[in-house]
Amino acid sequence: MRKGRTKDFEGSEHELRALTRELDELHHDVGLPATRDAVGHMGATSRRTFLLGAGAMAGGAALAAVGSGALPALSGASARRLSALGAATFPPAGLSGDLAVATVAASLENLAVFAYTAGLSAVTAGKLGTVPPAVATFATTVKGQHTQHAAAWNAVLKSHGKAPVTVTNPSLTPTVQSDFAKVTDVTGLAQLAVTLETIAAQTYQAETAKLKSTAAIALSSSIQPVEMQHIAILYYVLGLYPGAQTSAGTPLAFNPTSQAL
Amino acid sequence: MTGDARTLAELLEESQDLQADALRPTRDALEELVETARPDRDDDPTANRSFHEAHTRALAASLTGAAVLGAAGGALLVGALASAAAASSPSDVQILQTAASIENLAVATYTTALTLPYIGGSAANPVITKFAQVTMGQHAQHADAFNAAAKSLGGKAQTKPDPAFVPVVDKAVASLGSATAAQGALGVVGLALELENVAAETYVKDTTLATHQNNKALFASIMGIEAQHVAVLTAVQALLEAGAPQLIALSPGTAASLPAVAGSVAFPDAFYKTNDAAPAGQGAVK
Numbered sequence: 001m002r003k004g005r006t007k008d009f010e011g012s013e014h015e016l017r018a019l020t021r022e023l024d025e026l027h028h029d030v031g032l033p034a035t036r037d038a039v040g041h042m043g044a045t046s047r048r049t050f051l052l053g054a055g056a057m058a059g060g061a062a063l064a065a066v067g068s069g070a071l072p073a074l075s076g077a078s079a080r081r082l083s084a085l086g087a088a089t090f091p092p093a094g095l096s097g098d099l100a101v102a103t104v105a106a107s108l109e110n111l112a113v114f115a116y117t118a119g120l121s122a123v124t125a126g127k128l129g130t131v132p133p134a135v136a137t138f139a140t141t142v143k144g145q146h147t148q149h150a151a152a153w154n155a156v157l158k159s160h161g162k163a164p165v166t167v168t169n170p171s172l173t174p175t176v177q178s179d180f181a182k183v184t185d186v187t188g189l190a191q192l193a194v195t196l197e198t199i200a201a202q203t204y205q206a207e208t209a210k211l212k213s214t215a216a217i218a219l220s221s222s223i224q225p226v227e228m229q230h231i232a233i234l235y236y237v238l239g240l241y242p243g244a245q246t247s248a249g250t251p252l253a254f255n256p257t258s259q260a261l
Numbered sequence: 262m263t264g265d266a267r268t269l270a271e272l273l274e275e276s277q278d279l280q281a282d283a284l285r286p287t288r289d290a291l292e293e294l295v296e297t298a299r300p301d302r303d304d305d306p307t308a309n310r311s312f313h314e315a316h317t318r319a320l321a322a323s324l325t326g327a328a329v330l331g332a333a334g335g336a337l338l339v340g341a342l343a344s345a346a347a348a349s350s351p352s353d354v355q356i357l358q359t360a361a362s363i364e365n366l367a368v369a370t371y372t373t374a375l376t377l378p379y380i381g382g383s384a385a386n387p388v389i390t391k392f393a394q395v396t397m398g399q400h401a402q403h404a405d406a407f408n409a410a411a412k413s414l415g416g417k418a419q420t421k422p423d424p425a426f427v428p429v430v431d432k433a434v435a436s437l438g439s440a441t442a443a444q445g446a447l448g449v450v451g452l453a454l455e456l457e458n459v460a461a462e463t464y465v466k467d468t469t470l471a472t473h474q475n476n477k478a479l480f481a482s483i484m485g486i487e488a489q490h491v492a493v494l495t496a497v498q499a500l501l502e503a504g505a506p507q508l509i510a511l512s513p514g515t516a517a518s519l520p521a522v523a524g525s526v527a528f529p530d531a532f533y534k535t536n537d538a539a540p541a542g543q544g545a546v547k
Binding site: 130132133134135136137138139140141142144145148149152186187201205206208209210214217218219220221222223224225226227228229230231232233236237238239240241242243244251252253254255256257 | 392395398399402403406461465466468469474475477478481482483484485486487488489490491492493496511512513514515516517518519520521522523524525527528530531532533535
């Protein structure tokens, strides 16, 4: 619907330079310790059953490395790839404000990549029964988009001299592994995916209002709706109303943030 | 099944019953908004511009970094970021009024669509009918929320539709007069899809334009909902175009029959665009 619009963005070197300049704002952020605090309080009661069972923080969380080699299909195998880095050290010391948010965001995206990769491996191994073609396409496509999201956040970190995040979110990883171990069919995989996508979308939504850098806000805002679209199609696959909803299935006009990190 | 109208009707009822609960976060945000409406350093446009220009001069970040980010996000992301230069230009009231005008147009469009036999009548797919009903109600809630926020800042409520898009909608609706049911359903879905996408893209952009944190939060709470509307309508459009309306159904068994492309058609981009975002002041009260 282009009628009435005064200007369409077409992209240019000037705008690319503007982007570069905006990224510099990240250097100067001093706010938003909230994400670190939130990660440090993952044992709180704001998230639903998904996070309640395994005690995400108990005994220190582990991280799964992402980005090199084939990922294991199931949690038993996944555990062999875990590092010993605990949730208490994440985000790493020295990162605060928007850069800390970028770190958490990258780790969430890595976790999603990990989960979809594991799911696809399980599908290939025939461990989830008959898998509809649309579901396989969904997992492959969405995995690629999460990979791009992680790359975008890591590009922000790298442009500020910070190390890219190649591990999965330490607070959520143990629970995702535990829940994935219980998945026996496509429905279970889709339900797990809904939870991961919901946490990601709500985290981006919450941070969009808190981030200081315009560049970071724009990046967060450009990703949140895509995660929401993933959720809508997952609900459709599950035979549920294809939109944000309460736990009872009632559609919502305003997306909540109760499951945000 | 080809549509569980009873279940959806119950959902709609529950949605209306729970409207107050769903709006509570918005009300809370609006109450906070009133408290923070007074100008301060963080929200002062002049201060914001100075801050922006100071960092623009810094030139500390490397173009390599930007290129990587650009490659990761593509032109879409760059487009979103490019809006930063205008961050302090439009007022929050104007932005909110424009948003309300888009919502008003959406409500009017769905209202009209539901009078058509192949959308709201007995010949319609029940899932499409109920989606239109639920979505229309959500847009009404969005309009109320945007107007409440605008009024909290001393602005007027925008009760009219976006003037730039009204002719587009009128033309599209007029073209439906001679359409068959199949053509008409596709036409309505296509029109709704365009409107929803304009709304979603506008609000994505507005999160960078709004100066008040609570307004950013409001846009952020709605942009994803509109994006979900886009995703659903895109999927519905694809199924209609493929001659498979029977797959527009809410049943766990439907997934097995969906074509492979149904798993990707609804979200073609990893980063949401803002190319079609409405100009911030387009729907402001004159």
